[in-house]
Amino acid sequence: MxxxxxxxxxxxxxxxxxxxxxxxxxxxxxxxxxxxxxxxxxxxxxxxxxxxxxxxxxxxxxxxxxxxEFYRDPPTGFTEHPIFSPRQALTFVGAGEEGRIDEFMQAATPATPMQEISPAHACELAPLLRREAVARAALDPHVMDMDxxxxxxxxxxxxxxxxxxxxxxxxxxxxxxxxxxxxxxxxxxxxxxxxxxxxxxxxxxxxxxxxxxxxxxxxQPKRRTAIIIAGDPALTPHNMPAIDDGVTEAYVKPDAGKLMASLGDATPSPACDAQPEDIDMAMIVDWLERTSHLTVRRIEHSWAGLRSFVAxxxxxxxxxxxxxxxxxxxxxxxxxxxxxxxxxxxxxxxxxxxxxxxxxxxxxxxxxxxxxxxxxxxxx
Ligand SMILES: Cc1cc2nc3c(=O)[nH]c(=O)nc-3n(C[C@H](O)[C@H](O)[C@H](O)COP(=O)(O)OP(=O)(O)OC[C@H]3O[C@@H](n4cnc5c(N)ncnc54)[C@H](O)[C@@H]3O)c2cc1C
Known part of the structure; x- marks a missing residue:
């Protein structure tokens, strides 16, 4: 021993x-x-x-x-590249849910305000979005990719x-x-x-x-599933914001030349080596094809992980x-x-x-x- x-x-x-x-x-x-x-x-x-x-x-x-403060300016030798890189996040809602954009903007911390943008501007920033899926939108310019x-x-x-x-x-x-x-x-x-x-x-x-x-x-651990799919240069430019569905919490974002998408699911789970389930992946694809112009032919990679919360x-x-x-x-x-x-x-x-x-x-x-x-x- x-x-x-x-x-x-x-x-x-x-x-x-x-x-x-x-x-x-x-x-x-x-x-x-x-x-x-x-x-x-x-x-x-x-x-x-x-x-x-x-x-x-x-x-x-x-x-x-x-x-x-630490991530913006870590000590010398901590990393070889900056930890943050610009991303932004665009939250959209469909018809009948417009009031949610007011709620998101009001809930933003004063130091990091969100700004409303027109549906047309949202679709310019994120050409993948179907115009009819966007009744109202807001941009959070403070969101960044983290390494x-x-x-x-x-x-x-x-x-x-x-x-x-x-x-x-x-x-x-x-x-x-x-x-x-x-x-x-x-x-x-x-x-x-x-x-x-x-x-x-x-x-x-x-x-x-x-x-x-x-x-x-x-x-309580909660499982969340994510997939990686190919992007489309015309629909998903690399500098596109992360896109959040303000009603379902599903999201999609550029990820190392591809796209990462998730339903934003939070399924209670025991502590375990979480694995993606077919039904969750099918639902991510369904959400993408309903709200965007993307057609998902192949899921290149998938995973699930646990996010653990107390009450x-x-x-x-x-x-x-x-x-x-x-x-x-x-x-x-x-x-x-x-x-x-x-x-x-x-x-x-x-x-x-x-x-x-x-x-x-x-x-x-x-x-x-x-x-x-x-x-x-x-x-x-
Ligand atoms: C899909 C998904 C998306 C997320 N997105 C974000 C995001 O965008 N931004 C963000 O900030 N966070 C995000 N999170 C949350 C973030 O990943 C977690 O909050 C964070 O990784 C928790 O880290 P941890 O060290 O506490 O847990 P873990 O990384 O799980 O580490 C715990 C470690 O304890 C070890 N361990 C457990 N039991 C024992 C034992 N008996 N003996 C020895 N070792 C043991 C495990 O093996 C494990 O390595 C996301 C999580 C998921 C799943």
């Missing part, structure tokens, strides 16, 4: 675990444990990689705005450069605490010990909590109130790439100093809005 001792254990090497582990490794020994052979196999490797500042509840938007892989890799490199230890192919199957230490035992029998443990296990976060004997946060759709970041040294970093929903940088800083702040730094609280981020206690109480 191998026993590994460090100051901090991070379970899960997706983008959330990697960002937190990189921060914690600056001044402590950290072991990050991943059950797969490579980090990023689950949700982190399956996102749409969009930066959408007008998405989600107020606390989510505040954390997104705190992450942006999710580069962010994840950047944090893994930072973690390694700071002396962090990544243990892959180590599924944690048992947790207990004694003598002031958490002991995490892997399926292969290795033991990892530390006084503080960070639960960044994505869709499996409640399973990890249960292993530790803690109250669940009520995490209020806000992330869960903080020490468990019922146990020593157990820290939750979960519930990142459909925003985890955007949130990762700031949630990593919040994790490090709370663990090292017991409070969130002023630079983050000034943005409206509070400990209570993120605390696991709010979810555990709601579950009683």
């Amino acid at each position: 191998n026993i590994h001792r460090s100051d901090f254990l991070v379970i899960g090497a997706g983008i959330s675990g990697a960002a937190a582990a990189a921060q914690l490794a600056d001044g402590g020994t950290v072991t990050m444990i991943e059950m797969e052979e490579r980090p990023g196999y689950h949700s982190t490797g399956r996102s749409a990689a969009l930066y959408t500042p007008n998405y989600g509840p107020a606390i989510v938007r505040a954390v997104i705005s705190a992450s942006v 999710a892989h580069a962010i994840h890799l950047g944090y893994l490199k930072m973690f390694k450069a700071r002396g962090g230890n990544l243990a892959t192919d180590q599924r944690i199957v048992g947790l207990d605490r004694s003598g002031g230490l958490w002991r995490a035992t892997s399926a292969g029998g290795d033991v990892f010990e530390a006084p503080i443990m960070i639960n960044a296990a994505g869709a499996w976060a409640d399973e990890i909590g249960r292993m530790a004997g803690l109250a669940p946060i009520g995490l 209020d759709d806000c992330p869960v970041v903080g020490f468990d109130p019922g146990s020593d040294g157990f820290f939750w970093l979960a519930g990142q929903g459909g925003y985890g790439i955007m949130l990762a940088s700031a949630l990593g800083r919040i994790t490090s702040d709370l663990i090292r100093s017991g409070s969130i730094s002023a630079a983050l609280t000034d943005k409206g981020i509070s400990e209570s809005a993120l605390s696991p206690a709010r979810c555990q109480t709601a579950m009683l």
Whole structure:
């Protein structure tokens, strides 16, 4: 039996675990444990990689705005290319649903306003759209493409450069605490010990909590399916905005010379290696062919991934109130790439100093809005 001792254990090497582990490794020994052979196999490797500042509840938007500063200007060597590239997003609604555009524009954060555009202008920006499908439209000029892989890799490199230890192919199957230490035992029998443990296990976060004997946060993974199809230079120029159907939440966007499309589905699922289902792919194609001039002859690639939410759709970041040294970093929903940088800083702040730094609280981020206690109480 191998026993590994460090100051901090991070379970899960997706983008959330990697960002937190990189921060914690600056001044402590950290072991990050991943059950797969490579980090990023689950949700982190399956996102749409969009930066959408007008998405989600107020606390989510505040954390997104705190992450942006890092993504716009990461430290030298973090990535080789800029993390953001321009995209924009165009939301359209059909006849009878016009009022929804007012709702979207009113819900936009004042710092990132949306603007109404005419249906004719919408079809000029996105020639694939059928004119009759667009009764009203609005443009969000702040939406950008994000290089999710580069962010994840950047944090893994930072973690390694700071002396962090990544243990892959180590599924944690048992947790207990004694003598002031958490002991995490892997399926292969290795033991990892530390006084503080960070639960960044994505869709499996409640399973990890249960292993530790803690109250669940009520995490619900939801499956979302996506397909890649060929574009058409006349209908889908590479600089076309991402197109959102404001009623169904389906979307399509340029993706590395192709198009990525999704129904925006959110089907409750157990924590698992999510796979695309034929019916969901057929429905994406049906939506595309009804709302656009595209004819889908072949799906070149498809995948599904899990977005995991608690009841209020806000992330869960903080020490468990019922146990020593157990820290939750979960519930990142459909925003985890955007949130990762700031949630990593919040994790490090709370663990090292017991409070969130002023630079983050000034943005409206509070400990209570993120605390696991709010979810555990709601579950009683
Ligand atoms: C289709 C889709 C589109 C999305 N689009 C966007 C977007 O445009 N923008 C955005 O910001 N976000 C988006 N997201 C959300 C984003 O991908 C997630 O919020 C984010 O990746 C969550 O990261 P994570 O590190 O928390 O989870 P994960 O990446 O799932 O990482 C958790 C890790 O924990 C490991 N683990 C679990 N249990 C154990 C165990 N017992 N032992 C050891 N390791 C374990 C898993 O193997 C996994 O690698 C999208 C998600 C999907 C599915």
